[in-house]
Amino acid sequence: MSTTPTATVTFEGVSKTYADGTIAVDNLDLVCPAGKITVFVGPSGCGKTTSLRMINRMITPSAGRVLLADQDVSFLDAAALRRQMGYVIQSAGLFPHRTIEDNIGTVPVLLGSSRRQARQQAADLMARVGLDPSMARRYPYQLSGGQQQRVGVARALAADPPVLLMDEPFSAVDPMVRHDLQLELLRLQTEIGKTIVFVTHDIDEAVTLGDQIAVFQRGGHLTQVAGPETLLAEPADAFVDDFMGTDKGVKWLSFIAADDVPLHQEGVTPAGHPVAVDHERWQLVVDDEQRPTGWVAPGETSEQLRACRRTFRPDRDQIRAALDSALLSPAGLAVAVDSEDRVLGLASHADLATSIRAARTQR
Ligand SMILES: Nc1ncnc2c1ncn2[C@@H]1O[C@H](COP(=O)(O)OP(=O)(O)OP(=O)(O)O)[C@@H](O)[C@H]1O
Numbered sequence: 001m002s003t004t005p006t007a008t009v010t011f012e013g014v015s016k017t018y019a020d021g022t023i024a025v026d027n028l029d030l031v032c033p034a035g036k037i038t039v040f041v042g043p044s045g046c047g048k049t050t051s052l053r054m055i056n057r058m059i060t061p062s063a064g065r066v067l068l069a070d071q072d073v074s075f076l077d078a079a080a081l082r083r084q085m086g087y088v089i090q091s092a093g094l095f096p097h098r099t100i101e102d103n104i105g106t107v108p109v110l111l112g113s114s115r116r117q118a119r120q121q122a123a124d125l126m127a128r129v130g131l132d133p134s135m136a137r138r139y140p141y142q143l144s145g146g147q148q149q150r151v152g153v154a155r156a157l158a159a160d161p162p163v164l165l166m167d168e169p170f171s172a173v174d175p176m177v178r179h180d181l182q183l184e185l186l187r188l189q190t191e192i193g194k195t196i197v198f199v200t201h202d203i204d205e206a207v208t209l210g211d212q213i214a215v216f217q218r219g220g221h222l223t224q225v226a227g228p229e230t231l232l233a234e235p236a237d238a239f240v241d242d243f244m245g246t247d248k249g250v251k252w253l254s255f256i257a258a259d260d261v262p263l264h265q266e267g268v269t270p271a272g273h274p275v276a277v278d279h280e281r282w283q284l285v286v287d288d289e290q291r292p293t294g295w296v297a298p299g300e301t302s303e304q305l306r307a308c309r310r311t312f313r314p315d316r317d318q319i320r321a322a323l324d325s326a327l328l329s330p331a332g333l334a335v336a337v338d339s340e341d342r343v344l345g346l347a348s349h350a351d352l353a354t355s356i357r358a359a360r361t362q363r
Helices: 048-055 078-083 100-110 115-128 145-157 175-192 203-209 228-233 238-243 248-255 319-328 349-362
Strands: 009-017 023-032 037-041 063-068 085-089 163-167 195-200 212-217 221-226 268-270 283-286 292-296 334-337 343-347
Touching (some): 009 048, 023 048, 023 063, 037 048, 037 203, 048 163, 078 085, 085 145, 115 145, 145 175, 203 228, 203 248, 212 228, 212 238, 221 228, 228 248, 283 343, 319 334
Parallel strands (some): 085 163, 163 195
Antiparallel strands (some): 009 023, 212 221
16 A cells, blocks of 8 residues: 655654743654654653654754654644654544544545545545444444544555554553554554554553554653563663563563474374373374364373363464463463464473573573
8 A cells, every 4th residue: 555655753862841841851862763663652741742743743842853754854844744644642533523434535635635536545444444344424423432543543544644653542442452453553564564653651552562662751761762572671770670560571472483492293193093091191182184173181081172272383473372372271281283273293381491591592
């Protein structure tokens, strides 16, 4: 879809002091790389929104400059600049008296598209953000909060802007819907490759979405900027360490590929091979296609199968998924499968520990 090249957003020594003397942002130097998601995270009042709004000139810096590509935004026409920047906010900010398709088509019509073209484009965008086309003629109040946020994202993308600014866009929806929206945004980003600057105060959201995460502290100081894996494993100071939460180690496992986990064939039993009654280890019975059928406990027979609930894909998943597979398996063994769900082998807790140790050493 994207025809407009993406652009880097750069803060150079940017500060913002409000008229009452509040220092909202203090000497910010930061590069938000083109085509990547940069997340601003930090406690309430640390200057995230102020920083975001200086990008599209809703707020003017007191010092320093913000560059779009290599252009100082303060020299660009404000209206033209905002058309290059989709903007999504918490409450979606939809026009209540316009239908969904007309909400999405607002900017294209302003830019000269016919109403018919804009509606066609709205239909394409609705499909892209996972909205049923039958909702095109509804009004915002006839949609759930999560659906309204999807419309907000579709509307922000309508002018095909190189930059997307998102200010706590998913914080008003319940946790399940929020997680769906996060995954949907990641999927969409693989297609559109925009420069996205995303504000949140939720560290889990930041870790899920961010290619890089900028952690702000009260007083508008940028404390650390790094990829999520580095922030989890090497927080720069006690503030970041604390802010990243108590389960940093487990979160970190989401960034370690599971492709090095040692796999074993012992314990994998093809269907039709009777399991000896006196076997001492758990057996995973597989069907003719090598797909898992179920577990047989030591001393039991293959008539007493227990479900194999969770598997992992070494070619795609991270160690956290492998650990999940082991923890949820009655045998305490992780089951590795290929893209066709065929069993590749089993891994014990010790095997996973070996992989985790190797990843730590590599760091
Ligand atoms: N117009 C204003 N006038 C004076 N102070 C302001 C103004 N807007 C924001 N502030 C102050 O500037 C600081 C930074 O505010 P900002 O909204 O950027 O923080 P934030 O990190 O986005 O907070 P939150 O997570 O609560 O939205 C806060 O202390 C806030 O009270």
